[in-house]
Amino acid sequence: MANLKEIRNRISSVSSTMQITSAMKMVSAAKLKKAQDAILAMRPYSEKLSGLLGRLSSSIGEEVENHYAEKRPVKKVLFVVISSNRGLCGAFNSNVIKAAHQAITEANSSAQVEVISIGKKAKEALKNKATLIADHSDIFDNLNYESATEISEQIIASFIAKQYDEVRVIYNSFKNAATQIVKNEQLLPIVQEQTSETTAEDYIYEPSAEEMVNELIPKALKVQFFKAIRDSFASEHGARMTAMHKATDNATELRDQLKLTYNKARQAAITNEILEIVGGAEALND
Numbered sequence: 001m002a003n004l005k006e007i008r009n010r011i012s013s014v015s016s017t018m019q020i021t022s023a024m025k026m027v028s029a030a031k032l033k034k035a036q037d038a039i040l041a042m043r044p045y046s047e048k049l050s051g052l053l054g055r056l057s058s059s060i061g062e063e064v065e066n067h068y069a070e071k072r073p074v075k076k077v078l079f080v081v082i083s084s085n086r087g088l089c090g091a092f093n094s095n096v097i098k099a100a101h102q103a104i105t106e107a108n109s110s111a112q113v114e115v116i117s118i119g120k121k122a123k124e125a126l127k128n129k130a131t132l133i134a135d136h137s138d139i140f141d142n143l144n145y146e147s148a149t150e151i152s153e154q155i156i157a158s159f160i161a162k163q164y165d166e167v168r169v170i171y172n173s174f175k176n177a178a179t180q181i182v183k184n185e186q187l188l189p190i191v192q193e194q195t196s197e198t199t200a201e202d203y204i205y206e207p208s209a210e211e212m213v214n215e216l217i218p219k220a221l222k223v224q225f226f227k228a229i230r231d232s233f234a235s236e237h238g239a240r241m242t243a244m245h246k247a248t249d250n251a252t253e254l255r256d257q258l259k260l261t262y263n264k265a266r267q268a269a270i271t272n273e274i275l276e277i278v279g280g281a282e283a284l285n286d
Contacts, residue, residue: 003265004265004266004269005038007258007261007262007265008262010258011258011259014251014255015179016078017247018066018248018251018255019262021248022248024244025244025248027243028237028238028240028241029103029241031237032177032234032238035233035234036174036177036238038230039174039231039233039234040229042227042230043227045223046223046227049221049223049224050219050224052220053190053216053221053224054190054261055248056212056216057168059172062135066190066217067159068156068159068189068190068218069190070189071189072189073165074164074165074166075165076111076112076113076114077107077113077164077166077167078115078155078159078164078168079114079115079116079130079168079169079170079171080116080118080155080225081096081100081116081118081119081122082118082119082169082170082171082228082229082232083096083097083117083121083122083125084120084232085120085121085137086120086121087121088117088240088243089239089240089243090239090240090242091239092172092180092235092239092240092273093122093125094118095172095180095182096170096172096182096232097122097125097126100115100122100125100126100170101125101129103168103170103184104129104130106108108130110205111165113130113131114130114131114164115129115130115132115133115280116136116151116155117135117137118137118139118232119137119140120135120137121138123135130214132154135152136230139151142231142236145226148222148226149222149226152226153218153222155167155225156222159188159189164188166186166189167186167187167188168185169181169183169184169185169187169225170182170184170185171185171228171229171231171232171235172231172236173231173235174234174238176236176238177241177242178242180235183261188220190217191249223254224262
């Protein structure tokens with residue numbers, strides 16, 4: 001009977017876990033829908049703006065001083081690593097942290113590395129790997145363009161002030177609920193598109209090229225940075241929903257196996273009791 005009690009306790013424990021994972025799955029599914037709609041609506045605009053940014057930077061050439069595309073010897077690199085604040089989302093955090101470790105190790109061989117973390121998991125994993133200069137984990141409490149702009153403006157200002165020679169963003173890009181792609185993108189200096197001289201001369205700037213550099217390029221960089229955070233946010237909920245779905249299925253399977261084991265053990269105990277009663281009755285008759 002002690003064995004039966006132990007199995008009952010395990011069944012109860014697994015059932016409770018299954019209810020928790022099922023609830024977390026539904027919560028993540030609801031949040032994923034909103035985050036997915038936001039990133040899918042933003043992505044075409046961001047990609048078009050990024051392409052325009054590269055063409056604009058390459059076409060301006062040396063006519064206007066473009067600090068955002070200035071290439072310098074890489075002596076100091078800033079990595080912005082975007083993770084989540086919570087776990088229980090499969091390999092979401094481990095993948096981006098692994099990519100960050102690899103990138104930091106490669107950069108350390110030739111340059112000084114500093115890190116800005118967005119997400120508590122990145123902060124915990126990287127604080128001993130490189131110099132952590134800032135943590136913006138609270139951005140997910142109220143994720144909006146204004147809060148992301150504050151961070152991106154500081155990063156852009158640091159690059160223009162030549163505190164860093166290169167700025168890279170490492171994050172999970174959302175593909176679908178089950179698939180996230182880890183990306184390591186160069187934010188600054190701007191990656192210029194290769195254009196011929198003929199193509200470059202076809203541009204007519206209205207307003208002037210200088211105003212385009214001062215107004216359009218910072219805006220495009222801010223949008224690109226916000227898009228990376230949105231991508232990671234949607235990827236997190238997709239990964240958590242998938243992980244909790246698998247956990248619920250595994251808990252259901254384990255509960256069914258435990259019930260089968262319990263029924264077998266209970267049947268065996270009943271059979272033993274019947275045999276003992278029959279044996280005792282025969283002994284009395286004798």
